[in-house]
Amino acid sequence: MRFQTLLAACLALLATGASADVNDAAILAPKPPRLLSEFGFFEDMATMSATAALAPYDITSPLFTDHADKSRWIYAPGPAHYQTDSVLDFPVGSALIKTFHYGAQKVETRVLLHQEDGWTAYPYVWNDEGTEAKLKIAGKDLVIATQFGTINYRVPNFNQCKACHVDGAKDFRPIGPKVRNLNMGDQLARLVQHGVLDRTEPDAPVTPDYRDASLALDTRARAYLDANCGHCHAPGLPADTSGLYLNWEEDRAVHLGIDKPPVAAGRGSGGLHVDIAPGDPDGSILLYRMISEDPGVMMPEIGRSVIDTDGVDLIRAWIRSLD
Secondary structure (H helix, E strand, C coil): CHHHHHHHHHHHHHHCCCCCCCCHHHHHCCCCCCEHHHHCCEEECCCCEECCCCEEECCCCCCCCCCCEEEEEEECCCCECCCCCCECCCCCCCEEEEEEEECCEEEEEEEEEEECCEEEEEEEEECCCCCCEEECCCCEEEEEEECCEEEEEEECCHHHHCCCCECCCCCECCCCCEHHHHCCCCHHHHHHHHCCECCCCCCCCCCCCCCCCCCCHHHHHHHHHHHHCCCCCCCCCCCHHHCCCCCCCCCCCCCCCECCCCCCCCHHHCCCCECECCCCHHHEHHHHHHCCCCCCCCCCCCCCCCCCHHHHHHHHHHHHHCC
16 A cells, blocks of 8 residues: 555656656655665755756755855755745655755754655764765764864754754754745745746745844844744744844734743753843843753754854844844
């Protein structure tokens, strides 16, 4: 029965024009391939030259991950429907591919696969030559020499991915590819042309780029918090019980942390009394956890081993500006 379902799904993908270069069976299979190359996503693994079936994309305000660069692609056998209230719903057989690298030094590639039973994710760690990546179900700890110093880089396992990649129904799901996060330059139009999005609109929402110093301080700070915290700290998402909502749409001062006591005090509060103390960055739990490198205190809990000093400077200036 499982074989028949898989066969039917593969035939459906072929009928919708899926690429012969990509191994659609590997995307749908219950057991992932051992090597990244077996998916057929890249024509040349050494240069990460993607097959024409993959649509490259970027995010307006990216998540900080130990200073790593990120290269992203979408593979979809049919277009996702335009919607602005959630992550785009790519059809079964789709894949989101993201490679973390420091310049030409590739570290890992995470693949999110939309299978018959929902989304799943697998990490692939690159060899020293940058010619192949092997599946590491349990994740892996790496020590990497970078231009930013030595990074104790952690490749997450699937359970760690689930700490953030879940929706209100506790189903695993992507985070980044929302219309407002993809709306930069002509990117939405290019995704439509590529066939992974069915249409776009002239008034499509946009998340501003927090790195753009020409924008208002409040705009930049809110965009940063949305990118780095809002995928958990939002209604119905993993950090809902904290009552601290840092997603872009939130506009209630108390849920943004203004003069808000923590739901559960303890070591994570640093002895401080409110999440954000207006005008007092050093009296704010939010900043205290951003500048911590203690695994039991720091935020985000996973995805970084060093402090995002630019992000800290931005949030410090924003809290200081609050009246």
